[in-house]
Every structure is written in structure tokens, then in C-alpha cells.
Amino acid sequence: MTRVNELLKIRQLLQRRRREILTVSLGTHRELAALKEQEKDPEYEEGAQSELADYTLSSLVESQRREIMLIDAALRRMDEGVFGECVDCGIEIPLDRLEAMPFAIRCEEDATSHELETRGGRMATPSL
Template sequence: MTRVQFIQSLTSQLERRGEQTRGSLRVEMDELQSLHDQSVGDFGDRGIEAHASELVGKLAESESRELAEIEDALQRLHDGHFGDCLDCGKPIPVNRLRAIPHAARCIRCQETLESGRLLAA
């Protein structure tokens, strides 16, 4: 399989993952709403509710981020720029795309980006 064929095959995989993530996100948002709508009894119950709400919120945030990355990848596919690193412009290795189909950067540029975020934090 050529690189072009491989990249084309990722389109349906990305679309499926995007739909799965949208579904999971809807469930989590419904669960968050349900947690907020429940009338809670004592202080312990409110603590459990707050903890559960925080966990569901973090999961929803993570899935929202992944969905945005998937949608960006689908846009790059549409524009003909998928598979090229956003920073250095070099082709992203196929093994990286197999592991993370929505990857926007090669490993080196991603590590540079993440180390910059760590320094800024």
C-alpha cells in the first residue's frame, strides 16, 4: 500500500472515530446535566456528586479536544495537506499515523510543542 493509499484509507477511520466520540460526548453531557439536576441530600452526597461531575467533565473535555483534532485532520484531508507536519512540513511517518490517525505533527515537532507547554506552565 502506498502512502497516498494509506492516507486515503484513514478517512473512514477518522470519520468513524469522530462519530463515536460525538456519541460519547453526548452521553457525558447528558450525565453531567443529570448530576446537576439531581437533588442531593447531605454534605457527603454533595461531595460525591461534585467528584463525579468533575470526572465526567474532564472526560468530556478530553473527548472534545480529540474531536476537534479529528475534525482538523478531516479538514486537512479535504484540503490535501493531511500527513504533513504542521510545523516543519515534512511527512508524518506512517507508523505515527497508524497510532494516532489525527496526528498533526511529526514526533520531533510534537515533543518540541509539548516541552514548550511544560516550560510555560
């Protein structure tokens, strides 16, 4: 299979995943709304359990939103024709890396040094 075909396959996977998240997140939002509705009930006793459910649902909504953002960014990079290229050095990111982490925007080497830099573990080398 050519790289282009592989990238198309990843694109389809991302789009399917995006639809899945949207479907699931619709349910999450509904549950969250139902929970809020329940809390308005004067008979309702606030308990640790409902707070936990509230917290769990809210963080679920948050992680769903974050994943959608990542997928959208990846799809945008595909539209621009730069998906699968390292943003730092421009080389083609190996397909096995993209299949494992479709949101990767750097080759393994640059991802590692980027991580070190953002963590402040290493000074950025001045480029001249």
C-alpha cells in the same frame, strides 16, 4: 498499499472515532443533566460522591470536546490535502507515525524540537 489508500483508511478511522465520541458524549451530557436535576431536588443531600461524579463527567465532556477538535483539524487538513505533511519542514510524516498518532502535524524530529521550544528548554534557532 499506497500512501493515499493508507491516508483514506486513517480518514475513515477518524470519522468512525468522531461518531463514537458524539454518541458517547450524548450519554455523558444526559448523565450530567440528570445529575444537575437531582441536585435541584430539596430532598437531595449534597455529598462528596455527587461532586466527584460531577467532576468526572465534566472532565469527560472536556476531553471528548478536545478530541473532536483534534479530529476536525485532522479532517480539515485532509480536505486541504496537507494531512500527513510536517507543518515545519514539509516532509511526509511516516505512515507508522500517523497510524500511531493521527493528529500528528509534525515529523518526529520537529515535534521533539517544538516540544523543547514550547517548554523553553531550548532557544529557537534564528532562521536567516
